[in-house]
Amino acid sequence: GAVVSQHPSWVICKSGTSVKIECRSLDFQATTMFWYRQFPKQSLMLMATSNEGSKATYEQGVEKDKFLINHASLTLSTLTVTSAHPEDSSFYICSASYKAYEQYFGPGTRLTVT
Amino acid sequence: AQSVTQPDIHITVSEGASLELRCNYSYGATPYLFWYVQSPGQGLQLLLKYFSGDTLVQGIKGFEAEFKRSQSSFNLRKPSVHWSDAAEYFCAVGNTGGFKTIFGAGTRLFVKA
Numbered sequence: 001g002a003v004v005s006q007h008p009s010w011v012i013c014k015s016g017t018s019v020k021i022e023c024r025s026l027d028f029q030a031t032t033m034f035w036y037r038q039f040p041k042q043s044l045m046l047m048a049t050s051n052e053g054s055k056a057t058y059e060q061g062v063e064k065d066k067f068l069i070n071h072a073s074l075t076l077s078t079l080t081v082t083s084a085h086p087e088d089s090s091f092y093i094c095s096a097s098y099k100a101y102e103q104y105f106g107p108g109t110r111l112t113v114t
Numbered sequence: 115a116q117s118v119t120q121p122d123i124h125i126t127v128s129e130g131a132s133l134e135l136r137c138n139y140s141y142g143a144t145p146y147l148f149w150y151v152q153s154p155g156q157g158l159q160l161l162l163k164y165f166s167g168d169t170l171v172q173g174i175k176g177f178e179a180e181f182k183r184s185q186s187s188f189n190l191r192k193p194s195v196h197w198s199d200a201a202e203y204f205c206a207v208g209n210t211g212g213f214k215t216i217f218g219a220g221t222r223l224f225v226k227a
Contacts, residue, residue: 004157006157034215041222042219042220043204043217043218043219043220044158044204044217046214046215049214091155093157093158095158100208101146101163101165101208103215105150105157105158105159106157107156107157108155108156108157110155
């Protein structure tokens, strides 16, 4: 139980285009979803927290206009990287939660911007 | 502010040898502590967690961790390492309210034959 999927697992896009990453909780309803960014050989950096039906809460230093997060249902959250640039290339991981102190992580999405 | 320190960037152990990965935390109240494992290019898998009670916590894949309040530590141990244990290990602490997790920098484990 408690499976989280991400799609796509790997995406390459051209500089200036936008890319959408989906995060789904497959067998539970997630009241809260988290988006993390991980640089090579580094830890996870929390980008934002989203609750179903409300605006995401972004961490300090994360551009909310660049990283658009939508949590439209209890099983789906999306992260859209707008006007992507090579420095946005990274590994993006989502997690989903339905109770405190319990997070279930997706397999991650590797974004490469050329 | 909460923080998590993993002093070892990488560790190499021989297959069959014992393992201990160090983790120190900074938190004002009783911490909620976690260890996760990440294989290359994958998401995170929870190995074990400590919320309260017995300070020695058993997890999956033969891992255990011991919470020591006096040392602000939550070290991960395994008595006999397998080659498949080679991965990145993250210690983490949950904040008050439980919906935000702070991760350490990670320790990469290499296993040699």
